[in-house]
Amino acid sequence: MNGNSASVLVIGGSLVGLSTALFLAWEGIPMVVVERHPGSSVHPRAIGYTPRTMELLRAVGLADRFPQVTSDARPRRVRVESLAGRWFEESPWTPPAKVAPPIEWSPMGSGGIAQDRLEPILRAKAIELGADVRLETELLRFEQDASGVTAWLRGPSGQEYTLRASYxxxxxxxxxxxREALAIGRSGRGSMGTMRSVLFRAPLQKYLESGIVQFSIDQPDFNAFLVTYRDGRWALFLSDDEERDEATLQxxxxxxxxxxxxxxxxxxxxxxxLSALIADHFSSGRIxxxxxxxxxxxxxxxGYGANTGIEDAHNIAWKLAAVLAGRSSPKLLESYDAERRPIAWLRHQQIFARADFAAHSAGVAKDVAIIDDAAMEFGQLYRSNxxxxxxETLPPAQRPDQWAGQPGTRAPHLWVSRGDERLSSLDLLQRRWVLLAEGERWREAAKTVASALGIDVHCVLVGSDVETTEEGAFRAAFGLEADGASLIRPDGYVAWRSVDLPADPVGALERALRQVASVDEPREK
Incomplete structure (x- = not known):
């Protein structure tokens, strides 16, 4: 890569752009990020990062960089007259489940760090891995053709130049x-108005002793929303678009x-x-x-805003890496829109089905059933090539204990041992294609297919390479018989499985991998 070319150009160097840069750089992809601002926004914006996001950061070695990691409890909210005044009812994000199964869904808990503190960590790691991050650089225009995209950029000193990228x-x-230049429309609830906020510091720690971190202010002629960023900073949100001086804000x-x-x-x-809008398409050509x-x-x-975007970044990054390395054909990239847009719509509907935004739903979530938090976090289903x-008969999301390793679901978390090392099953995944099985014939099949297709397929034999802590846990979690196997994508999702041993395991695995990895058929000589 030189200064005027890259395999991938990322427009926008905030949370999602930096996450994209990080995941691409981790894959060894030459890429450039351009961000028109000199750095992160001084307003913290997002603060809570879900266990699934933490799993992705764990895979790239960043999970231990978080100043604080909390349990998977959603932020607690209460309606109050004021913090020092009367406190009324607490409102849950999701109605309490009748029976909460005592299951550990993930090796990670939630991450608690303000966005303006997280972004520099992502930026530094991406640069360490080889990303070219260009701040104070603005996209002027772009043109795409059959072989790539040309972008016209303006740098920090005002110089203009072009950069050529494959994607x-x-x-x-x-x-x-x-999106506007591509003329991609949007649908959804739409705009719900403009809000103002003020970020401040004040000695309010005593009001957090109960574990409540969000406060709906309800006074006869004053309604507002107060939230802590858990680092000494607070924000007051006002539901109007009125400019106020400092004395009024105080x-x-x-x-x-x-x-x-x-x-x-x-x-x-x-x-x-404040708006809720989903793009009609998540891709257009090479963009x-x-x-x-x-x-x-x-x-x-x-956490349906920032976390959904980080998962977008991870989804497109591994697919671009596979295509750019020649392991997959560009057809694989069609699965990005097919997988991520339904998830965005599912989360759009779930937001308005819940009490927090039900009053703003305008009927868009009428008769929408609330889905369990664990299902939304760990049990969403992908359908794509x-x-x-x-x-098609499968639901869009279920709790992990309701799934059993079906293709399109996140591979379940199990504690396993490798010698004296204790690992999550997820630690075996999320870098390359992995075949999980118990039978030795699958190792030979994986080796043969990997050689034939030119794809690194790593076979892990449960009971040999690793041991589960509970007998039968692997088969139950992945829905397999003793001789079955599960093929896991580089993002940790199940791509295909054979419940038991087929007559021709090599042929079955090769046909499946050729399809799910979009490997071109060999040309006749």
Whole structure:
């Protein structure tokens, strides 16, 4: 790669753009990120990162960089007169389940770190792995053709130049200039108005002793929303688009807290468009939309905004890496829209089905059943040309204990041992194609197929290479008989399985892998 070319150009260097850069660089893909701002926004924005996001960061060696890691409890919210005044009812994100099975879904808990503190960590790691991150660099225009995309850029000193890339990932936010230039429309609930916010510091730690971190302020002539970023910073959100001076903002903060003499340090203000819109297509030719450019979702306790974007980044990154390395044909990239757009819609509907946003739903989630949090987090189903056998009769999401290793689902977490080392089954995945089985014939099949197709297929024999902590746990979790096998994609999703041993395991595995990895058929000589 030189300064004027790259395999992938990422437009936008905020949370999702940096995540895309990180996952691509981890795959060894030459890429450039351009961001028009000099760095991260001073407003923290997102704070909670789901266990699934933490699994992805664990795979690239970043999970231990988080200043704090909490349990998988969703942020607790309560309606109050003020923090110092009367506290009314607490409102759950999801109605309590009648029976909560005591199952450990993941080796990770939730991550708690403000977005403006996370982005520099992602940026530094991406650069360490080889990403070319160009701040204060603006996209002016672009043109794509059959072999790539040409982008016209303006650098920090005002110089203009072109850059040629094989593919582009647009992570340039909800006002995405790339999406607009591609004339990709959006559907969904739409705009719900503009809000103002003020970020500040104040000594309010005593109000967090109960574990509540979000407060709906309810006074006869004053309604607002107060939230802590758990690092000494708080934000007050006001549901109007009115400009206010510092004295007025301080007075409103004191009113929301209920302490007339509260010492306050104002940090910054923000202006937010509250909307819910899903792009009609997540790709156009060689250009892919990710994060808010693809789906704008209102902030929710489910983590359906930032976390959905990070999962977009991971999904497109491994597929681009496979295509650019010549292991897969470009047909594999069709699965990005097929997999990620239904997830965005599912999360759109779930936001408005819940109490937090039900009053703003305008009927878009009428008769939508609320899906269990564990199902939304770990049990969403992919259907695409990169999955073989995801039946149309299957639901869009279920808890992991309700699945049994069906193709299109995230491979389940199990604790396993390798010698004296204790691992999650997920630690064996998320870098390459993996075949999990118990029978030795599958190892030979994987070796033969990998050689024939030129794809690294690593076979892990359970009971030989690794041991499960409970007898029969592997077969039960993956829905296999003693001689069965499960083929796991580089993102940790089940691509295909053979419940038992077929007559020709080599042929069965080769046919399946050729399809789900979009390997071109050999040409006749």
């Amino acid at each position: 582009v990932v647009a992570a340039d936010g909800h006002r995405s200039a790339v 007075a409103l903060i004191r009113r929301a807290v209920g302490e007339p003499d509260l010492p306050i340090e104002l940090i910054t203000t923000g202006r937010w468009e 892919f939309l990710a994060g808010d450019a693809a789906h704008t979702l209102p902030p929710s306790r489910g 990169a999955v073989l056998g995801a039946a």
